[in-house]
Amino acid sequence: MIPSIEWTSDNKVKMIDQTLLPHKLEFLEFDNYRDVATSIKVMNIRGAPAIGIAAAMGMAIATIEYRDLPKEKFLESMEKAANIIRSTRPTASNLFWAVDRIWKIITSYPDSPKNLSELVIEEAKLMAQEDITVNKNIGKRGAELLQDGDVVLTHCNAGSLATVQYGTALAPVRSAIEQGKKISVIADETRPRLQGARLTAYELQYDNIPVKVISDTSSGLLMRLGKINKVIVGTDRVTSDAVFNKIGTYLVALAAKDNNIPFYVAAPSSTLSLHETVKDVTIEQRDSTEVSNVLGKVQIVPDGVECLNYAFDITPFRLVTGVITEDGVFTHKELLKKYE
Numbered sequence: 001m002i003p004s005i006e007w008t009s010d011n012k013v014k015m016i017d018q019t020l021l022p023h024k025l026e027f028l029e030f031d032n033y034r035d036v037a038t039s040i041k042v043m044n045i046r047g048a049p050a051i052g053i054a055a056a057m058g059m060a061i062a063t064i065e066y067r068d069l070p071k072e073k074f075l076e077s078m079e080k081a082a083n084i085i086r087s088t089r090p091t092a093s094n095l096f097w098a099v100d101r102i103w104k105i106i107t108s109y110p111d112s113p114k115n116l117s118e119l120v121i122e123e124a125k126l127m128a129q130e131d132i133t134v135n136k137n138i139g140k141r142g143a144e145l146l147q148d149g150d151v152v153l154t155h156c157n158a159g160s161l162a163t164v165q166y167g168t169a170l171a172p173v174r175s176a177i178e179q180g181k182k183i184s185v186i187a188d189e190t191r192p193r194l195q196g197a198r199l200t201a202y203e204l205q206y207d208n209i210p211v212k213v214i215s216d217t218s219s220g221l222l223m224r225l226g227k228i229n230k231v232i233v234g235t236d237r238v239t240s241d242a243v244f245n246k247i248g249t250y251l252v253a254l255a256a257k258d259n260n261i262p263f264y265v266a267a268p269s270s271t272l273s274l275h276e277t278v279k280d281v282t283i284e285q286r287d288s289t290e291v292s293n294v295l296g297k298v299q300i301v302p303d304g305v306e307c308l309n310y311a312f313d314i315t316p317f318r319l320v321t322g323v324i325t326e327d328g329v330f331t332h333k334e335l336l337k338k339y340e
Contacts (some may be wrong), residue, residue, distance in 0.1 A: 001160035001203050004050050005057065007125050011064060016046045018161060022202040033062035033081050040095070043193070046269050048236040049131050052094030055085050056124040058103040063117035074113040076220040077105055089264020089309060090282040091312050092245055093237040094272045098127065103323065128164045132258025134268045135166040137326035142232065145322075148181045150229040153219055155188045156246035158234025158266060159197035168266040169234040170200070177209060184210035186228060190246060191216055192290045192309065213324065216248050220255035223263040231256045231263045236266050236312060238253045238323065239276040240336060243315045244283070253319035269325050275338045284311040 007017040013030045019042070020026050028044055030036050036058035039045055045054050062081035064073050069148035082099050102236060105119055146152065158169035166174060176183045185204055197213050204211040214222065222228050231252060237244040243265050256263040273281075286309045292301035302308060317332040330338055 001165060001206060003165045004044060004047075004161050005053055005056055005122070005164055006128065007060070011061075011121070013054070013061060015039065015054065016161065016289050017044050018046060018145055019044055022198050031061060031064075033065065034084065035057040036061060037088050040085070044294060046195070047157060048094040048160070048224045048234070049135070049163040049168065049268060051089065051092050052098035053124070053128050053131055053164055053272060055088075055098040056102050058085050059099060060117075060121045060124040060176065063106075063113070063120045067113045067117040069113060071113060073233040075106070075272050078103075089284055091236050091284045092271075092339075094268075094270050097270050101127070112204050117289045130163040131268070132166055134270075134290075134326040135163050135168060136173050136175070138168055138266050138268065138324055139166065139171030139173075139175030141326070141328055142264065142324040143175035143179060143181075143295060145262070145264065145324075146172055146176040146181060146183055146230065149183075150176075150181075151184050151186060151227060151229045152323050153186045153188070153222070153231045153252070154200060155196065155219075155231075155252050156190045156247050157195040157203075157235045159200055161199050161203055162234060167203075168268060169232045170204070170297065171266060172232060173209065174207075183210070185215050186219075186222065187211055188216050188219055189213055190248065192294075194295065195246070197211075216251075220259075223255050223259040228261060231261060232324070233263075233265055235265050235271055237281060238265070238272045238274065238335075239278060239281060240274045240340070242278050242317060243267075243320060243323075244281060244312050245315065247310055247319075250313040250315045250319075253315045257319050264322050264324055264329070265315075265320055266324045269327070269339060272325075272335075272339050274336060278314055285309060286311050297315075299304050 017026050066077040159167035185201040187196040235245045288307040288309050291307035291309045293299050322329045
């Protein structure tokens with residue numbers, strides 16, 4: 001897959017408009033951090049790692065806008081920019097990790113705003129390259145868990161489109177196939193925004209990786225029928241006691257546990273927030289029309305009926321076989337020991 005987001009030679013942020021997939025492959029370009037923030041909020045770009053890089057690049061764009069200001073005014077303006085970007089989506093930890101990493105550069109060096117801007121731009125570009133490297137390492141670690149002929153279920157999209165490139169949950173699949181193993185994927189459709197049907201299926205077909213799409217309510221039956229060997233999902237935040245991922249993940253994990261199927265979570269270390277617990281996390285609630293309407297086009301709920309639209313759910317670690325990071329595959333206890 002081509003990169004989902006990149007920094008252009010003329011200092012713009014270029015990203016795939018994922019709201020148009022799978023029907024159109026089009027790109028957006030921004031030279032204003034407010035537009036980058038909006039693109040995160042409305043999900044032109046989505047997926048925790050990709051959101052993080054978008055946030056970093058949004059901060060870099062902001063430094064260009066404010067680089068001619070006096071230092072004190074520059075810092076004041078950048079703090080406002082950081083707060084606007086932080087406010088776009090409350091659950092994905094990569095968003096805050098990225099803004100904090102850029103903010104540390106801005107506040108740690110006594111350089112002029114122009115020099116700081118150059119430092120921030122280079123850091124954002126470095127973070128994008130690091131994301132690809134981390135994802136490929138997740139792939140290598142996770143590929144060891146897959147056997148020739150495995151059918152892997154995934155939920156939502158944690159592939160190339162959810163990162164800069166290569167993916168997290170789909171990285172082990174890509175790596176295993178590169179090793180010569182025959183692996184196929186079953187993708188839950190992932191209501192209400194259908195990221196599995198629209199995005200996971202799109203990118204796997206693009207790369208000639210066998211994929212089938214099922215309704216979200218089908219995975220339990222397929223597990224019971226022996227048609228799924230492993231489950232690998234991504235995550236938007238990992239606390240000390242649970243995994244936060246796209247709504248519906250918890251039910252997949254319960255079904256996997258009941259059918260003795262390994263349930264793995266692919267998570268770059270930047271997504272880990274092990275100093276937190278479930279109580280510290282705000283679960284994003286999105287516009288209810290995402291539920292009442294299919295992709296904003298066809299209303300499927302009677303007028304006047306209320307819809308609830310929590311974007312993420314909580315999977316306790318008792319249901320997680322292991323977490324795949326760039327450093328290895330860890331049980332819950334091993335993960336806390338490694339990173340806490």
